[in-house]
Amino acid sequence: MYWPDDTDTLHAEKYYGNAMLDKTLIGKSFPPLVVDVDRWQLKFFAKAVGEENPIYFDEVAAIAEGYRSILAPPTYGVTLGCAVPDPFSRAKAVGLDATKILHIAQSFEYFEPICGGDQITLVATITDVFEKRRGAFKFMVEETVATNQLGQLTTRFRQTVLERA
Amino acid sequence: MKEIFFDQIAIGEQLPSLMKPPITRTTLAYFCGASNDHNPVHVDSDFARAAGADDVFVHGMLDMAYMGQLLTAWVPQTSIISFGVKFGAIVYVGDTITCHGEVIDKAENDGVYILKLKLRAVDQNGESKLTGEAQVRVSGP
Numbered sequence: 153m154y155w156p157d158d159t160d161t162l163h164a165e166k167y168y169g170n171a172m173l174d175k176t177l178i179g180k181s182f183p184p185l186v187v188d189v190d191r192w193q194l195k196f197f198a199k200a201v202g203e204e205n206p207i208y209f210d211e212v213a214a215i216a217e218g219y220r221s222i223l224a225p226p227t228y229g230v231t232l233g234c235a236v237p238d239p240f241s242r243a244k245a246v247g248l249d250a251t252k253i254l255h256i257a258q259s260f261e262y263f264e265p266i267c268g269g270d271q272i273t274l275v276a277t278i279t280d281v282f283e284k285r286r287g288a289f290k291f292m293v294e295e296t297v298a299t300n301q302l303g304q305l306t307t308r309f310r311q312t313v314l315e316r317a
Numbered sequence: 318m319k320e321i322f323f324d325q326i327a328i329g330e331q332l333p334s335l336m337k338p339p340i341t342r343t344t345l346a347y348f349c350g351a352s353n354d355h356n357p358v359h360v361d362s363d364f365a366r367a368a369g370a371d372d373v374f375v376h377g378m379l380d381m382a383y384m385g386q387l388l389t390a391w392v393p394q395t396s397i398i399s400f401g402v403k404f405g406a407i408v409y410v411g412d413t414i415t416c417h418g419e420v421i422d423k424a425e426n427d428g429v430y431i432l433k434l435k436l437r438a439v440d441q442n443g444e445s446k447l448t449g450e451a452q453v454r455v456s457g458p
Contacts, residue, residue, distance in 0.1 A: 231351065232353075239353065257404065261399045262400070
């Protein structure tokens with residue numbers, strides 16, 4: 153990746169184009185996404201990451217530990233948020249080039265656990281859109297609130313993406 | 318899982334490190350299905366090269382999932398209050414990720430005992446790939 157220093161700003165438009173970002177979308181919430189938490193996908197996630205603790209793939213073990221069903225791992229909220237035909241639709245809406253997007257930061261706050269069979273409602277809000285180096289680097293920050301079928305807050309998470317040069 | 322007690326943990330204590338196997342193309346194909354992130358830069362070498370990368374590269378969320386395993390091997394998942402990372406450098410197929418954690422602060426708040434952790438994942442050359450922080454509840458005192 154090419155990271156320009158500050159002396160490169162004269163040439164920024166030549167290298168990176170001059171697409172404008174739609175900052176009017178800051179603060180905008182998108183329609184809720186309702187996702188059923190699939191036990192099969194939780195088992196598949198556990199296999200993909202080499203998980204050995206059975207509460208993440210075995211219903212009996214999870215229930216024995218006091219969970220409703222198989223426990224979703226700590227990062228699973230982002231998987232649920234991607235359960236749409238185009239996970240980049242919001243980034244595209246603000247004017248980012250989806251083929252150049254890098255995920256540069258992710259954080260979660262946790263409340264109630266998410267388990268297999270839950271129905272999770274996710275509401276995403278664009279919280280910031282900004283540029284650095286005269287538009288050479290474009291950023292979008294969004295925050296998602298995930299609530300379960302009992303109306304309980306499960307997790308709130310924040311994602312920052314960058315359109316790379 | 319061994320129960321962690323607040324008074325038995327000193328600032329500077331290291332969590333047991335977690336070394337994952339080398340990340341293969343198969344791992345990335347599985348993680349597309351596990352994450353719902355089917356961006357071809359993670360599985361299609363032709364696409365990745367055309368987009369300017371050296372080869373397919375790893376989903377940041379896979380690195381973060383590994384870091385999550387470091388935490389959930391140490392405390393129950395429901396003890397995690399917060400968990401955040403920055404993806405500092407791209408991880409490529411074939412890289413081997415090792416996750417490290419260190420206790421950097423302790424606090425007791427209304428009978429809740431909290432440890433603050435600093436997190437770091439490195440590749441086989443020791444290059445830093447991901448840094449972060451987490452707060453976890455432990456038994457007390």
